[in-house]
Amino acid sequence: MNINLTPEEVARFHARFAPASSGCRVWKGEKNGNGYGRFTIWRKGRRIRLLSHRVAFALTQELRDGQVLRHSCDNPPCGNPEHLTPGTQTDNVRDAMKRGRLVTDGLTVYRQQRDAAARARRTAGRKTCSRCRVEKSFDGFCANRSNCDGRQYECKECQANRRRAARGGMSQNERRALGRSDKAGQVAA
Structure with missing residues (x-):
């Protein structure tokens, strides 16, 4: 990261x-929704929030692209470079888990319920369309071998509507008929 x-x-x-009594240097300016400080600069008439x-950290040490900074003090507005350690996002999540800052309560239960419901639908030969959100039988979906259930994400009806809208609202037969009448007009002229 080059600033x-x-x-x-x-x-x-x-x-x-x-300065804080804990040794932190606490940011007193604007903060984002997670409590991290935001510093605004302007370049070529554009606002850049950092x-x-x-x-x-970048003013004192080199920070490579893709690295995150891990707060040893667990204080998001802290900007003391001594409290910041570069690492990967995986390292950051491990730190959060060790310190009890990662909230996962109910997440595994939710995933189990979601997966069980999806398995039940697949067993019954049913699937929910990603566009209209209606549960339909597999017959209402085109085949797609790359998906886990072997079907497209959108139902046939939604795919047809999307394609029709992309063509300007005309069906394929209407477009063919229009093409024939243009050719007929050219021959007659």
Whole structure:
């Protein structure tokens, strides 16, 4: 991650932090929905929002693309580079699980119920269309060997409607008839 800040932007950036008794440097500016600080810069008339902890780290050390920063203090607005460790998203999730910050309550139960319902539909030869959300028999879907149940995601009716809309609302027979009348008109002229 390469961030080129002007001296004015660097001064404005550092002015937004306040020291905490825990050793954290807490961001006092705008924050996103997860509590991470957001620092705004402008380039070529476009607003660019950067995460403050990533900027703080990048000002002191190199951060490679694809790396995430893991807070050792578990404090999202913290921008103290000593509290930030680069790693992968997998490392980040492992940290969250170790510290009890990853909420998974009910997730396995939900997945089991969802999978059981899908198995029951497949066994009964039924599937829910991804477009109209109506459960129909397998006969209402075109074959597709690459899908786990061997059927398309959309039912035949929804596929036909989508194709009709793409053609401007005309059926294939209407388009053929229109093509014939144009040719007939050319021959007669």
